[in-house]
Amino acid sequence: MTVRQQERQGPGDTPPEELDRLMAAAAQAARVLVGARPADRAGWLEHLATRLDAAAEELVPLAARETHLGVDRLRGELKRTTFQLRLFAEILRDGSFLQATIDHADPAWPMGPRPDLRRMLRPIGPVAAYAASNFPFAFSVAGGDTASALAAGCPMLLKANPSHPELSAATGVHVSGALGEAGAPDGIFAVVMGFETGIALVTDARIRAASFTGSLRGGRALFDLAVSRPEPIPFYGELGSVNPAFVTPDAGVQRADEVATGFVDSMSLGNGQFCTKPGLLFVPTDSGLEERVAALAGERPAAPMLSEHISSGYFEALERLVDRPGVRVIAGGVNPEGDPAPTILATTVSDLLADPEALTQECFGPAALVVSYRSADELLAAAGVFEGQLTATIHSTGREHVTSALLDVLTERVGRVVWNGWPTGVSVTYAQHHGGPYPATTSVQTTSVGTAAIDRFLRPVTYQDAPDDVLPPALQEANPWRLPRRVDGVLQSV
Amino acid sequence: MTVRQQERQGPGDTPPEELDRLMAAAAQAARVLVGARPADRAGWLEHLATRLDAAAEELVPLAARETHLGVDRLRGELKRTTFQLRLFAEILRDGSFLQATIDHADPAWPMGPRPDLRRMLRPIGPVAAYAASNFPFAFSVAGGDTASALAAGCPMLLKANPSHPELSAATGVHVSGALGEAGAPDGIFAVVMGFETGIALVTDARIRAASFTGSLRGGRALFDLAVSRPEPIPFYGELGSVNPAFVTPDAGVQRADEVATGFVDSMSLGNGQFCTKPGLLFVPTDSGLEERVAALAGERPAAPMLSEHISSGYFEALERLVDRPGVRVIAGGVNPEGDPAPTILATTVSDLLADPEALTQECFGPAALVVSYRSADELLAAAGVFEGQLTATIHSTGREHVTSALLDVLTERVGRVVWNGWPTGVSVTYAQHHGGPYPATTSVQTTSVGTAAIDRFLRPVTYQDAPDDVLPPALQEANPWRLPRRVDGVLQSV
Numbered sequence: 001m002t003v004r005q006q007e008r009q010g011p012g013d014t015p016p017e018e019l020d021r022l023m024a025a026a027a028q029a030a031r032v033l034v035g036a037r038p039a040d041r042a043g044w045l046e047h048l049a050t051r052l053d054a055a056a057e058e059l060v061p062l063a064a065r066e067t068h069l070g071v072d073r074l075r076g077e078l079k080r081t082t083f084q085l086r087l088f089a090e091i092l093r094d095g096s097f098l099q100a101t102i103d104h105a106d107p108a109w110p111m112g113p114r115p116d117l118r119r120m121l122r123p124i125g126p127v128a129a130y131a132a133s134n135f136p137f138a139f140s141v142a143g144g145d146t147a148s149a150l151a152a153g154c155p156m157l158l159k160a161n162p163s164h165p166e167l168s169a170a171t172g173v174h175v176s177g178a179l180g181e182a183g184a185p186d187g188i189f190a191v192v193m194g195f196e197t198g199i200a201l202v203t204d205a206r207i208r209a210a211s212f213t214g215s216l217r218g219g220r221a222l223f224d225l226a227v228s229r230p231e232p233i234p235f236y237g238e239l240g241s242v243n244p245a246f247v248t249p250d251a252g253v254q255r256a257d258e259v260a261t262g263f264v265d266s267m268s269l270g271n272g273q274f275c276t277k278p279g280l281l282f283v284p285t286d287s288g289l290e291e292r293v294a295a296l297a298g299e300r301p302a303a304p305m306l307s308e309h310i311s312s313g314y315f316e317a318l319e320r321l322v323d324r325p326g327v328r329v330i331a332g333g334v335n336p337e338g339d340p341a342p343t344i345l346a347t348t349v350s351d352l353l354a355d356p357e358a359l360t361q362e363c364f365g366p367a368a369l370v371v372s373y374r375s376a377d378e379l380l381a382a383a384g385v386f387e388g389q390l391t392a393t394i395h396s397t398g399r400e401h402v403t404s405a406l407l408d409v410l411t412e413r414v415g416r417v418v419w420n421g422w423p424t425g426v427s428v429t430y431a432q433h434h435g436g437p438y439p440a441t442t443s444v445q446t447t448s449v450g451t452a453a454i455d456r457f458l459r460p461v462t463y464q465d466a467p468d469d470v471l472p473p474a475l476q477e478a479n480p481w482r483l484p485r486r487v488d489g490v491l492q493s494v
Numbered sequence: 495m496t497v498r499q500q501e502r503q504g505p506g507d508t509p510p511e512e513l514d515r516l517m518a519a520a521a522q523a524a525r526v527l528v529g530a531r532p533a534d535r536a537g538w539l540e541h542l543a544t545r546l547d548a549a550a551e552e553l554v555p556l557a558a559r560e561t562h563l564g565v566d567r568l569r570g571e572l573k574r575t576t577f578q579l580r581l582f583a584e585i586l587r588d589g590s591f592l593q594a595t596i597d598h599a600d601p602a603w604p605m606g607p608r609p610d611l612r613r614m615l616r617p618i619g620p621v622a623a624y625a626a627s628n629f630p631f632a633f634s635v636a637g638g639d640t641a642s643a644l645a646a647g648c649p650m651l652l653k654a655n656p657s658h659p660e661l662s663a664a665t666g667v668h669v670s671g672a673l674g675e676a677g678a679p680d681g682i683f684a685v686v687m688g689f690e691t692g693i694a695l696v697t698d699a700r701i702r703a704a705s706f707t708g709s710l711r712g713g714r715a716l717f718d719l720a721v722s723r724p725e726p727i728p729f730y731g732e733l734g735s736v737n738p739a740f741v742t743p744d745a746g747v748q749r750a751d752e753v754a755t756g757f758v759d760s761m762s763l764g765n766g767q768f769c770t771k772p773g774l775l776f777v778p779t780d781s782g783l784e785e786r787v788a789a790l791a792g793e794r795p796a797a798p799m800l801s802e803h804i805s806s807g808y809f810e811a812l813e814r815l816v817d818r819p820g821v822r823v824i825a826g827g828v829n830p831e832g833d834p835a836p837t838i839l840a841t842t843v844s845d846l847l848a849d850p851e852a853l854t855q856e857c858f859g860p861a862a863l864v865v866s867y868r869s870a871d872e873l874l875a876a877a878g879v880f881e882g883q884l885t886a887t888i889h890s891t892g893r894e895h896v897t898s899a900l901l902d903v904l905t906e907r908v909g910r911v912v913w914n915g916w917p918t919g920v921s922v923t924y925a926q927h928h929g930g931p932y933p934a935t936t937s938v939q940t941t942s943v944g945t946a947a948i949d950r951f952l953r954p955v956t957y958q959d960a961p962d963d964v965l966p967p968a969l970q971e972a973n974p975w976r977l978p979r980r981v982d983g984v985l986q987s988v
Contacts (some may be wrong), residue, residue, distance in 0.1 A: 419964070460946070
């Protein structure tokens with residue numbers, strides 16, 4: 001251990017020798033998991049969901065104590081978490097995720113005789129995941145990364161978030177316990193802790209992919225390590241987003257109530273500690289929306305943040321925003337001595353366009369910027385300044401010319417477009433996409449929420465002219481697992 | 495322009511101001527292409543295929559002069575190239591590639607009311623591709639990267655390979671011409687040239703993805719540039735592979751003729767200048783295969799390589815191999831003054847295991863190493879030394895215990911397993927996978943050959959609660975394009 005490692009290793013950190021043992025066990029488990037039936041893995045996930053549901057009375061109070069999030073919210077989040085495990089179990093039983101594809105030998109194939117080729121996805125290998133602070137269940141120890149990696153057949157080393165260590169350890173006991181009870185191989189899952197542990201994970205040759213939810217700075221640093229390895233690995237980082245929302249002129253008149261109430265609800269939900277918090281709201285000047293939003297936000301109470309660290313980061317970011325020319329505080333404010341109250345800043349598109357980088361920075365907490373525009377051209381110019389985003393929102397009556405141009409500009413730079421609604425409350429479904437161009441994520445083609453999240457942890461392999469008895473069941477001629485497959489170019493359902 | 499740029503810029507290189515103009519045009523074309531119907535793009539590809547077929551008498555002799563490859567091989571490669579364009583047209587008409595997924599709003603969704611969510615893939619944006627030297631048609635100007643990027647709806651700036659500049663320019667005229675004739679937008683395609691041009695491409699913010707086929711050194715350098723950008727982009731590099739082949743004890747007896755003949759045919763095909771050339775053959779000691787392979791290879795004539803540069807690189811790599819302890823030359827040899835003749839080296843597994851890194855290096859050209867093993871344990875130990883490979887080959891009677899263990903070890907580190915055949919001659923099909931773990935590629939989850947190659951140039955976007963009339967046709971309720979879609983979790987064919 002270097003001096004630097006000793007300095008940065010805190011109490012409770014996973015010792016290097018223990019981490020090495022866990023990585024060796026994960027590598028061993030990966031070889032066993034390649035042969036595990038998807039239906040068996042489905043059973044493991046369902047058993048885990050059942051056990052976590054049964055542990056709510058233990059886990060929710062622990063989470064509330066460590067995160068200051070409300071018990072109702074945390075119960076809902078645990079429900080989301082176990083639902084997610086069950087939905088991946090369904091995906092495993094359906095089997096489409098394997099993308100089994102069979103091309104029979106064809107002597108008449110136009111480019112020349114075709115051999116028998118059979119392709120499917122297989123697990124990528126041991127995965128490291130870095131848990132988020134703000135979803136102590138759904139993006140943490142038993143969260144979406146764990147659910148999708150286990151579903152894919154990958155062992156997982158889960159780096160706990162330092163803001164809820166006790167909950168992480170307790171949840172880890174249930175995950176490992178449930179997997180063991182259900183018959184999963186040893187080494188399939190472990191919770192690890194510590195800053196240096198996180199670095200050791202992403203740089204270890206046995207780790208084949210990594211996923212991360214957190215800050216731009218931390219995520220980019222880990223991404224840089226992942227891609228600088230002798231053997232680079234995929235790094236799925238979700239780094240931040242300001243999720244701009246745009247109110248068209250008609251909607252500013254006809255949907256003013258829904259917009260003002262919905263926006264304040266969404267930006268203050270979870271005390272603004274969501275990656276999908278709408279951080280900017282573009283409103284027609286003189287629509288009165290600025291004042292309505294300020295009035296509604298001013299009624300909301302202050303609340304404690306997830307941690308001291310996050311609270312001080314929030315106030316620093318807020319102060320930087322407040323100090324910019326043309327920015328006014330119209331509700332709440334900078335109050336680093338106490339808990340933050342919902343805070344609304346206001347500016348104009350011309351001030352935003354004069355300083356777009358500073359005014360579109362994420363401020364993780366209950367603050368948002370209302371930006372007034374004077375014309376459709378200003379609205380479109382403002383939409384064009386954003387870097388990659390997880391989401392953008394349009395409030396529109398749908399009858400305005402500007403809407404379609406706005407949609408084009410936004411779709412180019414976001415992963416999800418929300419219509420007359422709000423981006424918080426990311427549903428776990430088949431069609432969900434929680435991702436987006438950099439810096440929203442480091443991996444523009446993948447999602448960390450929804451069933452497509454499993455794709456991150458799979459890679460293809462093709463067998464050429466292999467006899468049926470050496471092929472994996474998914475590719476055997478008789479289709480013993482009754483999978484949907486593409487055969488000679490044609491999708492065949494079962 | 496810096497002094498270094500001036501030094502490295504050769505005659506015919508694309509001037510920086512011209513490159514800038516082409517990139518701006520590509521960015522503009524990308525916005526038009528997002529709205530182009532897949533069926534229209536299919537028509538463009540088919541028209542391009544027709545025009546290239548009609549230009550065979552112009553292009554094939556040009557290719558033969560610049561590459562020293564035979565006219566028959568080049569005709570076959572052009573046929574493969576135009577077939578590939580037509581196959582992508584089929585994929586576009588089928589529409590599955592869009593992965594259209596619709597979840598209707600569901601108030602009873604177990605984790606809480608679900609909004610209407612609709613996801614599809616859309617073009618990633620302008621793509622840079624770096625053409626290969628060894629396939630002047632199929633991995634060059636109108637090759638697989640161009641076909642799959644255009645199919646995806648992405649504009650393409652194609653960096654020509656310096657070993658066939660005239661063919662590249664001539665092919666580029668046909669590609670641009672055909673696309674224009676067929677109605678594709680301006681700016682959709684251009685051929686660019688020069689070393690510095692290649693660097694400018696991958697570092698330009700307007701380029702959203704890059705693909706490359708070539709050397710480990712060049713590919714890793716470009717990969718490093720791609721991932722170090724302020725906004726990192728996906729980089730699909732195919733960097734090299736030695737494609738080991740393993741002959742089990744039974745097969746060494748029962749398939750000796752096929753193995754010896756097939757191996758020499760495959761390793762000397764195209765003068766050994768294939769990324770899928772089998773570079774190592776593991777044979778049972780005393781099977782006589784070493785001698786048979788040497789005898790057959792010794793009868794093959796010498797032939798010129800693609801370029802002086804490749805020829806000198808080949809002889810340097812070969813010399814390094816020959817100099818290793820325990821390596822014997824049993825056919826051909828190092829003859830840097832003339833054209834290379836098929837060359838067979840021989841060693842044993844114990845010598846290989848003593849120096850695995852040196853003895854498993856790619857030697858791009860008509861050389862291969864026959865490695866004798868004495869036991870199943872030695873065979874498995876040897877299989878375990880390889881880094882990521884495009885392919886591995888097993889020759890087996892299928893009745894041997896070692897086969898299944900061998901398959902497990904190999905599947906862990908390769909993209910395609912070939913059974914009782916040879917890895918050269920990569921068919922373009924639905925189930926093909928031409929990829930593999932690093933250093934075979936920089937992107938373990940993607941393929942550069944086969945219909946799945948289109949996935950590299952697409953990214954998802956989800957629409958939440960968007961009214962039908964602002965949705966892209968692929969996601970509209972009435973399914974006007976008659977696409978296969980997943981609706982509320984269930985795959986629906988049409």
